[in-house]
Amino acid sequence: MTSRRDWRLDDFFIDSDFSSLPLNSLQGNQRQTQWNQEFRISSSQTDFNWSVGIFALTEQINRHRTLKISGLSDILFNSRTKEQSIATYTNLTYYLSDKLRFHAGLRFDYVDKRVNRDISITTRLQKDRAFFHVSPKISMDYLFSDELVIYSSTGLAFKPGGFSVSATSPALSEFDSEKLWASELGLKSQWLENRIKVNMALFYYQIDDYQVEKPTSLLDYTIVNANKASSYGVEIETEVELLPGLEIEAAFGYTHIRFDKFIDPVTNVDLSGNSPPYVPEKNLTIAAQYKHPTGIFFRSEWRWNGRIYFDDTNSTAFKEKSYSILNARIGYQYADINFYLFAKNLTDSQFHKFIFPPNTGTPNKSRSFGVKVSIDL
Numbered sequence: 324m325t326s327r328r329d330w331r332l333d334d335f336f337i338d339s340d341f342s343s344l345p346l347n348s349l350q351g352n353q354r355q356t357q358w359n360q361e362f363r364i365s366s367s368q369t370d371f372n373w374s375v376g377i378f379a380l381t382e383q384i385n386r387h388r389t390l391k392i393s394g395l396s397d398i399l400f401n402s403r404t405k406e407q408s409i410a411t412y413t414n415l416t417y418y419l420s421d422k423l424r425f426h427a428g429l430r431f432d433y434v435d436k437r438v439n440r441d442i443s444i445t446t447r448l449q450k451d452r453a454f455f456h457v458s459p460k461i462s463m464d465y466l467f468s469d470e471l472v473i474y475s476s477t478g479l480a481f482k483p484g485g486f487s488v489s490a491t492s493p494a495l496s497e498f499d500s501e502k503l504w505a506s507e508l509g510l511k512s513q514w515l516e517n518r519i520k521v522n523m524a525l526f527y528y529q530i531d532d533y534q535v536e537k538p539t540s541l542l543d544y545t546i547v548n549a550n551k552a553s554s555y556g557v558e559i560e561t562e563v564e565l566l567p568g569l570e571i572e573a574a575f576g577y578t579h580i581r582f583d584k585f586i587d588p589v590t591n592v593d594l595s596g597n598s599p600p601y602v603p604e605k606n607l608t609i610a611a612q613y614k615h616p617t618g619i620f621f622r623s624e625w626r627w628n629g630r631i632y633f634d635d636t637n638s639t640a641f642k643e644k645s646y647s648i649l650n651a652r653i654g655y656q657y658a659d660i661n662f663y664l665f666a667k668n669l670t671d672s673q674f675h676k677f678i679f680p681p682n683t684g685t686p687n688k689s690r691s692f693g694v695k696v697s698i699d700l
Contacts (some may be wrong), residue, residue: 328357339390341683351388351400357381370418370678375411382406386488402440402488409433418684422466428478430458438486438496445491454500456481457619470513477506482534487521496590498546502531518564528554533582535599535635537590538679547588549635554580572610572624587635599636605629605645618657624650633678646674650686667691 333351340347358381365374388400389565412430418423433455441447466472482501490496509524519676533549556578563571580602598604610624627647634641649670654663668690675684 324359324363326359328355328359328368330355333337346393348391349388350391351386353384353386355382355384357383372416373414375413378410378412380406380408380410384636396525397443399443400489401442402438404439404486404488405437406485407435407484424464424466426460426462426464426476428458428460432456432481432483433456434483436483436485438488440486440488440496442491446493448486448493448496450486450497452484452486452497453482454483456483456500456502458618461563471509474510475505475506475508479504485546487545490539490543492539492543495539495543495545495547498534499532499548501534501548504529515537520562522546522560524558526554526556526558526658528580530554533585533599535585537589537600537635549585549594549599550578551583552585554578556580561599568615569613570611572608574608576605576606578604582635585635592636594635597635598632600633600635601631603628607658614656618655620654620656620663622652626650633675634680641678642676643675646672648672654695661697664694665692667693 334352335350337349338345338347339349359379361376361378363374363376366372382405384402384404386400386402390398390400392398393447410430410432412428414428415426417425425538433453435451435453437451438448458479458481460476462470462474462476462478464474480503482503484498484500487496487498505526505528507524507526509522511522513520530552531550533552534546536544536546536551536653538544556576558574558576561572561595565571582595582597582599585592585597586592606629607627608624610622612620612622614620625647627645627650629645631643632638632641646668648668650667651669652663652665654661656663668688671690672687673689674687676687678684
């Protein structure tokens, strides 16, 4: 599998003082190019399945930005970041019996990141950091019947460290890898000839060096590491076929996540016990869908999100209360042809997708309509 990505943001402009006066503005451009290559071999046998693979990535991001402040000289932000990574992995499945399966996986990752950043008001940053991680995982599932499967899993994962090119201070420009120990216990079930499906999962995460995004000044936006965090919760999904072609779906998620130990390196304030930003505590989705044998279909879904904090201090000034949106689609779907009309946020709900100091936010998209056509060849 080979893929290439070329993403460009050309000549963007931001009114960075967020007022009616032309005091501050930010303009520039950005380009990201990425290559991915993966080779995988797999085998399937009666009681033993395996796969092995190797993955490689190379990515470069060039950023050029100019901050214009009324009455002062322009501040130039120029940076180039490079990432090269390689990984190898294997996954095994062994049938201990007709009902019990054992799964094991192991992955080795090596990531090299380089930054060359020049800001006209601070010291130039040129640095290279490498990260090596081993990620094992084991799981088991037991088939009680054709209708019920219970499974459990535990394993390690990581998010590599790197550099914050939007932090003017070199001391705040680096962050370490985030390490995760994830454990899960769940069930998958189907009843009445697959007319009713119920899936449930309980999870528990232990996280070291949790990566926290945060603004530190009018010019700075960076990532810092919280020493320890933990999270637990539940996810429930149901699907019911009321009539031929008519289905009702519901999904609920609850996530309790807190910093177990976190001294803010910017303010030296103890934020232990707070919730990390950008993680809603509860979410709920209810949907109805009807598909006629001719291919005509209709779908409507209602999504609700609980309150969410946008900063690690959990300030009420940077909190969005719960909100909901209603979406709908109607169209034709048959074989390799898909055509539908869609409506998003039919009730035109108003809420913020992001809030940051001093008192600024990104609103959600208002009510919108459109059409989509796709053909698989």
